[in-house]
Amino acid sequence: MLDAQTVEKPLTHVKSEADLRKEVDASGQWTVAQIEALFALPFNELMLKAQETHQTYFPEGDVELATLLSIKTGGCPEDCGYCPQAARYDTDVKAEKLMGLEEVLEAAKAAKAAGSNRFCMGAAWREPKDRDIEKVTAMIKGVKALGLETCATLGMLEADQAQALSEAGLDFYNHNLDTSEDFYRSVISTRGYQDRLDTISNVRSAGMSVCCGGIVGMGESREQRAAFLARLANLSPYPESVPINHLVPVAGTPLADQKPLDPLEFVRTIAVARITMPKARVRLSAGRQELGRAVQAMCFMAGANSIFYGEQLLTTGNPEAEQDRALLAELGLKTKQSCKAEVLV
Ligand code: SAM
Ligand code: DTB
Ligand code: SF4
Secondary structure, eight states: OOOTTSOSSOOTTSOOHHHHHTTSOTTSOOOHHHHHHHHTSOHHHHHHHHHHHHHHHOTTOOBEEEEEEEEEOSOBOOOOTTOTTBTTSOOSOOOOOOOOHHHHHHHHHHHHHTTOSEEEEEEOOSSOOHHHHHHHHHHHHHHHHTTOEEEEEOSOOOHHHHHHHHHTTOOEEEOOOBSOHHHHTTTOOSSOHHHHHHHHHHHHHTTOEEEOOEEEOSSOOHHHHHHHHHHHHTSSSOOSEEEEEEOOOOTTSTTTTOOOOOHHHHHHHHHHHHHHSTTSEEEEOTTHHHHHHHHHHHHHHTTOOEEEOSSBSSSSBOOOHHHHHHHHHHHTOOBOSOOTTOOOO
16 A cells, blocks of 8 residues: 555556565565575665665665653663663763753754754663653653654563553653574573564554664674665555664774674665665664764765764764764755655555
8 A cells, every 4th residue: 555655647667666676575575585595685775776666666865863861861670782871881871860851851842943853762762661651652742742753762661561651642662682593692682582572563453653683893794784675565555754873883882893884884784774665754863973074975866864963862972963064964865854745555
C-alpha cells in the first residue's frame, strides 16, 4: 500500500516498491547475502540506487530535526560497552535524578523555538519502574501540548507500560537492536537480543511508531553490519525511524580505543538502510561532529533524512544548531515542519 510520502506518478527511471521487493527472497525477507551484495556495489551505483529510492519515497526531500534531552542521566546498571552512562564504567558522567516536569518543558519550548520537529526524552534506565512511567507520561502530555512530536527511550518496556505511554500520547518509542545478534554478545551481556525484540513488539502492539536502529563502528564486520540491517528491515513492519549512530568512543568505556570506521563505509551503511527500508526516516545520529560536512553531505545523498538537532545528544556533543542550519541551507535541503501526516502502513 502506498502512503502520503509516495509520489503518485513515480519517475520512470526509479524502481517501484514492487521492483525493490523482487530483491528480497521468496518469503519477502531480505537475506544477509542480498544486503552484503548491496554493500559491495560500486560506490556510485549504490549511491544512485539509494538516491532513486529516496526520491521515490520522499519526493519533498526534507530533513527532520529531532532534539534529544537526557531526562535521567547516568548510574545505569547495564553493561553496554559503548555507553558513558553505565555505572560500572569510570567516565565523566555523574548520576543524576529524574528531571522535573518544568525543566523538561522549558527544554522542549527551546527546541521548538529553534525549529525542531520532534522531542526525544532519554533515560539511563535498564527499564522504568511504574512510578517513573507516571512521571514520564506527564512530560509526554506537556511536550505534546506544545505541538511537538514526542519520542521516549527509557529502556525495556512491559506491555502495560507501553500501553500507558501510548495512552499518554507518545508518538514514537526508541529502542535499538544496536548491532547484529552475533556481535551483540561481545558488546552487551546484561540484556539479550530477544529482550530488545520483545520491547519493540510491545511498542508496536500498543500502537506507537517504532524508532529502532543501532551503532556502527564498534569493530563489527561488514557482514555483521549487513546482518544488523537485515534484522531491522525484516521487522514487520520495519521501523518508521531508523537512527544510525556512529560510535562515539568515550574514555572509560570498553570501546574507548575503538578504531574509527572508514567514513565511506558509514555512507554505504546509510545508503543500504535507505534502500532496504524505503519509507523510513533514516537518522544521522551520534557521531556527526566527527563526520564533517562533506561526509554528512554524502549521507544526505545516500538517503539520510533526519538528524539530531541541538548541541547536546544525551551526554556527548553534537554540532551547534546554527552550524546545522547553515549546512542544510548550503545543500539546499528543506527542514520538515511536521511529521503528523506521516503514518506508515
Ligand atoms: N537506556 C535506554 C536504552 O538503552 O535503550 C535509552 C538510552 S540509550 C543511551 C540509547 C542508545 O544510544 C543506545 O541504544 C545506543 O544505540 C546509543 N548510544 C549510547 N552511547 C553511544 C555512543 N557512545 N556512541 C553511539 N551511540 C551511543
Ligand atoms: C539513538 O539511537 N541515539 C540517541 C537516541 N537514540 C537516544 C542517543 C545517542 C547517545 C550518544 C551518547 C551520549 O550522548 O550519551
Ligand atoms: Fe544503560 Fe541505555 Fe547506556 Fe545501556 S545504553 S548502559 S541501557 S543507558
